[in-house]
Amino acid sequence: MAVVELFRALGDPNRLEIIKRLSTGKPYTINTVTSGLDISRQGARKHLQILVDSRLVMLETKGRDTRVSLNQKRFDEGKAFILDIERRWDQRLEALRSVVESD
Amino acid sequence: MAVVELFRALGDPNRLEIIKRLSTGKPYTINTVTSGLDISRQGARKHLQILVDSRLVMLETKGRDTRVSLNQKRFDEGKAFILDIERRWDQRLEALRSVVESD
DNA sequence: ATAATATGCAACCATTTAGTTGCATAAAAA
DNA sequence: TTTTTATGCAACTAAATGGTTGCATATTAT
Structure with missing residues (x-):
């Protein structure tokens, strides 16, 4: 499951900090x-x-230094997972509600 | 950062499987x-x-067995993080676009 | 009363992870 | 051309992680 690797990669304060910096869109090197x-x-x-490795970030060597950038698409997979969990859960609540109402 | 703990907890296939099961809303025990x-x-x-420990799941002892349930609210924190990253990134693209258009 | 079931706690082990230091090299700046 | 800068690669260590087994206990079922 690719989403596991994604969450795993995000589950560290230093890595999350790197991601945050990159998300500003400012140009960064390693x-x-x-x-x-x-x-x-x-x-x-x-x-x-x-x-x-988790495909959240891309590197591109440019002479002496290496440009670092974000792969925004990759985040969609994590978002999709969470949204799916929430959707299922909401369906459960909905089902529960209809049972109550049928009384 | 609480979101780190959340992502960390989600970054394992067994744990993700547990989460998926719970998201159906069916009653589960440990x-x-x-x-x-x-x-x-x-x-x-x-x-x-x-x-x-990461507050994604709640336990409630009920006689001999223990009821397990999902804390859906907790997912919102992860969703918020990802949405924020994406929003910033989109702003960057927008800024880039306006620079191009100003030519 | 006895057996089965659902759980908890603790010790232990192997592997992975997060971090380090040391050394090497190519590109850019002085 | 010498020095500085940005990087890579590899070996090593300590701690965390994922997993196990063994034993204990309370509740439910027979």
Whole structure:
């Protein structure tokens, strides 16, 4: 299930912080998007790689530095999962309501 | 950040399966909601506890067995996060578009 | 009363994860 | 051309995670 990998990737404060930064749409490099994370460069790089592996983030080498960007589409899969859960749940409430009303 | 814990809890196939089952709204006990997960009862119980700790799931002891239910509200926090990311990103696209149009 | 069922608690183990440090290299700046 | 900057790769460690087994206990069914 691809959505598991997505949630897994989002389930870390450093990675979520990277995602937040990228969501602004400002141009980022590996260096800038991981700056100030209170872990080493290599630690941050690993988190970034997890985001890349989960297809939430894309890298593009550009001379000396590497451009980092968000793959917005990927979020839709997570959104779809949550919406589906909520929809089913709402159906349950609806079913419950109709039973009550049939009395 | 509470949303990290939420995503973290969702980032496991067994836990996601439990969530899916609960979303149907059918009544479940610890036993029934974890049945057939291909791990031991205690293993499944640990996953369930993680869902409880993340406030996605609620337990209520009822005699010999324990009723398990979904806390639908909690999903809204995850949805809100994703929607926020997407909104920011769309704003970026919008800003980009207006720059192009100003030429 | 006895047996079966649904659960809890704790110890343990293997693997994964999050983090580090050290070293290497190509591109850009001085 | 020398130095700085942005990056990569690999080895290592500590802690967390996912899983197990064994044993205990209260409730329900026979």
